[in-house]
Amino acid sequence: MAVEPSFMEYEERIKEGDTVIVYVTFGQMVPTVVKRGQTLMMKYGALRHEFIIGKKWGQRLSATAGYVYILRPTSDLWTRSLPRRTQILYTADCAEILSLLDAKPGMVICESGTGSGSLSHAIALTIAPSGHLYTHDIDETRTSKVLEEFKLHGLSSVTTAVVRNVCTSGFHVENSADGVFLDVPAPWEAIPFAAKSISKTRGGRLVSFSPCLEQVQRACLAMAAAGFVSIETIELVPEQKKIVSQHKQTLEEFETMGDAYPKERKRNANGEVVETARVSTAIVYPYSQPTHTGYLTHATLLAVPE
Amino acid sequence: MAVEPSFMEYEERIKEGDTVIVYVTFGQMVPTVVKRGQTLMMKYGALRHEFIIGKKWGQRLSATAGYVYILRPTSDLWTRSLPRRTQILYTADCAEILSLLDAKPGMVICESGTGSGSLSHAIALTIAPSGHLYTHDIDETRTSKVLEEFKLHGLSSVTTAVVRNVCTSGFHVENSADGVFLDVPAPWEAIPFAAKSISKTRGGRLVSFSPCLEQVQRACLAMAAAGFVSIETIELVPEQKKIVSQHKQTLEEFETMGDAYPKERKRNANGEVVETARVSTAIVYPYSQPTHTGYLTHATLLAVPE
Amino acid sequence: MEPDAVPSTASVIRSGEYLIVQKPDGEQSRVVRFTPKQKILIEKLKFSADSVFGKPYGLFEVSNNQCTPMSVDRLIEELHQQEAPVATSLGDSETTTSEVTDSIDPRLVIAPSALKLEPEQKRQKLEMDAVLEMKKQGISGQELVAKLVQGSASFQTRTVFSQSKYIKRKAKKHNDRVLILRPTIRLLAKAYYLKDPDRLAMLRADQLALMLQMAGVHHGKNIIVFEQTLGLITSAVMERLGGKGACVHIHRGAVAQSIPCVHSMNYSESTLSTFLPVRIKCLLAGSQLPYDTNRRPVNEEDGEDNENDEADKKNIDKLEDQDQEALSRRNDRLDREKQGLDIISEERAHSLIIGSRTVDPISILELMFPKLAPSSSIVIYSPHQNVLISAYEWLSKRPAINLMLSDQMCRVMQVLPDRTHPLMAQYVAGGHVLTGIKVIDQ
């Protein structure tokens, strides 16, 4: 039985057709589908795919001008490296959205818009193998691109991508979803449709992402009007830290040496080499960081007993 | 020349008539005007004022059931201990408001409302001895109370308190302020008056405090309409930390002893007493904290050359 | 009761289930095991557990200690009523938790010294006796609010917003509604965090969500978990595995203890099959050890104090040597432990998750890092940043890449017309997350 390469297979070694994440340097990763005869070109030169096949996941490989690591794709790595066709949802938001949807294997989730498929992948991987993701976008180039990716990533069987304006035409499925995610400019228009798409007997969750508070205000009113309960809006602001070697000196040292960071070794009064005690500390870095992506408004639609 | 007791005198010892801050425990402070014959009653029992007079500021004194410290009043300590007649502005906001007003000695500042006088004191102390604070409130009990306090605190000469609705009647002075601070429910109504109160030849600063975004939105529009430039809204969220002794153990220690915090001394394999290396660390504490007071919108009115 | 409505058995409340109980606008959230004849208490509201068995999860109205299901349609209907263009002239003050943030608008607080009752407040005060009387008579909260609103003389036309706010405030005060929900990881995380952040190592729901995503926990994965978070991380991992893969749970003593979050999820056998508890002492010994008979778990006082946690492992221990069933239980335990140890020794683990409260992560990394499959994710949570700085340094000297230390703020917004702002006070305690990926450095 020939198995389609998949994000959800956990073989020890890399096969042809696998999607690999080539880790070049911190913050620079390139996803590639491994195919004999092809060559990857990047910062550290060229790397022939032949050299990747058969290697263990996580292996360091030498390219012509440096080395890279070949990583197994994960939802987070895909988010960090995917080809961007739109502004995307990053890992912190994706993670929180999955949690707010109560996402788990077996769930049926509706999503709009598809965008670049960052969250779509996160959802598909979470609801697989028994659940299903219906992702909707008004732009056909986006849905077809994500379908292509789902195929390459072995997620076709758990996903359906639909070209559809959910604000006017509603979702592809009705009375069947466990969760709905909205990232549309006028969520209040889509909310009545979201209520319809949710399973009446099981009830379900709704999460809406909006950058602006005015959208949130209207969305909250629309959710209440559609019968949602436990409506809450949260804001998530991650802060990246960097670990640095701390320069801590006495007033005497400052007076004699200034505040320049000391060289690796310094000499004491007797001329002996003294190892500087290096203390590590975390600083906020980069100094300028994202301080807002969007507000997440979430709510529950209770089951309606027959 | 008899000098009126004042927040702005820095004598070494406490005199009768001085306002002192009695520090009982962390977070519990009581302001008192020292007067012969009186007795302070608090958690640690009674303390006769006679014992306070003549002591050095900062002195520890024994009450009948414990001891307290007698502290020199500062703007911050007053904010932490003043008799509250309304919700007050706390130190983080007061500090930022002074900065946004570019407050310094010699400035003329208009404020509304007076409230419990937390910010009023902070402003008065900053603009003294050559500046002036005009503080406005619609409630006469508040203005008269703050005037009484200003008198006790030696700030009468730099302050004027006015019963006045600045939203309908404007400020007590026109064409003379260097800064205006607004903490009113409808700041947009007061903003045109604020512009009038600012000195035309010097220009000035405007700061408005509003808990809700809708107030901020209207205030911003009103500021632009009144000719203010560099309009910006910021939000300040302080986070209190507590320093605790950290319990850090190896997996082996956890297996044998559990996660209960070890007693002061423990014994090693040979039965010898081992001092536990205590590492301190900061945690967010209290766990529940203020996460919002208000938004601060600030702007500049440029000087108008004659 | 209610024989007309026949809900499908999959979606009705059964006796013995763990459930989440909360008031619709309440601040508390409780995890309770519902047993026959039990009285359930939530924020001063009391009802009998019996009255909900056989009924669907959802919203109930409590009257005379009995729960009656409320339909969504009725909620929507009420909302429409609220939107009628009538309103109140009452002030804007709202009910909040702490004294300091007692009023949403600082300018609306009334000086205690000058507390002269406004006419409206006087009227409300007089109404209180009548309210208490009605309550005694068993009138539901909803009806009570309706009566109050009718009776309020100052309920005059102003704006839709303030009128709905008025009703909301009233509703909050007198409401006898309760949400009874099937536990989810999110709801459990919130309930335990609010109850006692310390015991959960201050792990917030949003940080747990981040950990799961960074660890890539999905169907079929093998995940090693060491945690001191009441089983929350373990339970979350098990749910995401969905019956395939492994959650190797490293625990203290003879049996996994203090994991109420695993028990209260009412997991199916399939989901439970991925739970592979492994004793710390086996890891330290480097091999599976036999069970000491007649030995109690090392630290007796360490049991979970959740009043509803019936899975008392100590009792199980006592019975073990006499009981055939206990023997098979022990065999099952040994079998699961063997599976877990095999995953470790054969280097088949795809992720290592550490949620530490007191144990130094390095102490776990030393044992587990060498055993992880290459390309696997390492996710470490600690309430203390300095602990993670040390772990970062440890990892940076090993074949590990993409090391990241982060922190996040999670704040709830109050979204009300003309009253939008972050909540005035919230639980903010939390921790830090360190992540990385193990590689083969040639």
Next chain:
Amino acid sequence: MEPDAVPSTASVIRSGEYLIVQKPDGEQSRVVRFTPKQKILIEKLKFSADSVFGKPYGLFEVSNNQCTPMSVDRLIEELHQQEAPVATSLGDSETTTSEVTDSIDPRLVIAPSALKLEPEQKRQKLEMDAVLEMKKQGISGQELVAKLVQGSASFQTRTVFSQSKYIKRKAKKHNDRVLILRPTIRLLAKAYYLKDPDRLAMLRADQLALMLQMAGVHHGKNIIVFEQTLGLITSAVMERLGGKGACVHIHRGAVAQSIPCVHSMNYSESTLSTFLPVRIKCLLAGSQLPYDTNRRPVNEEDGEDNENDEADKKNIDKLEDQDQEALSRRNDRLDREKQGLDIISEERAHSLIIGSRTVDPISILELMFPKLAPSSSIVIYSPHQNVLISAYEWLSKRPAINLMLSDQMCRVMQVLPDRTHPLMAQYVAGGHVLTGIKVIDQ
């Protein structure tokens, strides 16, 4: 120029002054000393310093390198024009800094692959050549925007909001306006923070504000300052003293160096009289030391790189031994230092402020804490929390009470109709503040 308008001398720009230069909606803020014939550059806008001398501080329009003052009335007039009920059908995307946050609404980004120009964009593109042509001809930014708005075929009725947004966006693109302001501590703090947070020990303006308030810096107080923040803390203290009291500035080497924030405030003699620099070596020696002749400041490379900082102390040093004026300057320095040392030795200091970048605060506390007057405030800033934890422990073993460690988030909100949210990206680097009060413990 403009002989009709005769502004009072107190409020006009003089040659040699330090000034703050920024564009009204710009992201940069520069501290520049305006000298004759100088060319000032701000975010691609260039003008001659000469063109502003004698004119009042405020808003200028730049055309052909010349600044012309703009009145507030004209600003208001423009706003009224904007509020006319006409608007554009253009998309909502905004101009922001980083590529990641390029669009305020993630859904409005156009896929680079599928970049088909909308009709409106095409038109705009065609207009660009005309714009560049007009710019060459020296047409002002404001006029240019007016022309563009007139010319835009899609400028149709929609909402007031989007139309004003349209103008705002245009204005931002083509605007040739510049604000030239008298420096304030707040503006200096922002300018230096944005320029190089590292050199300022990441001290944000809001944290500086907190420090001043916690230290109770007011007229007449004696404040001891040790700082590594380019003179920012010292300068802020001096301003708040307003000519009475003392700012004892502890510094390295023979003379106070690297304090551009003191120099650029154009302080009066009265304010400068409270500046009492004290050498670290005197504190270490426990008494005032004579000046070593012919000695250079210890660390030559440590000078401030601000291109406008003319106060080159090294040059002063060279002249000293030959020059009578230099001698009197040295005597003044010794006299100030004596005043500062007296305040310390006589225990007359009311506050100690430490703004540390590399120096361990404990090292300063050891020298200064015993010398503070009882009831005085101690305020310590550090970018590193661990440094303050150690300082906390040090203080907790001494007669010090009310010890508090805090941190604060400061976020700018974008307030635009239908587009209100925190800025998508901001400078967030900062530090922590530890405060306490010294007491007499009997």
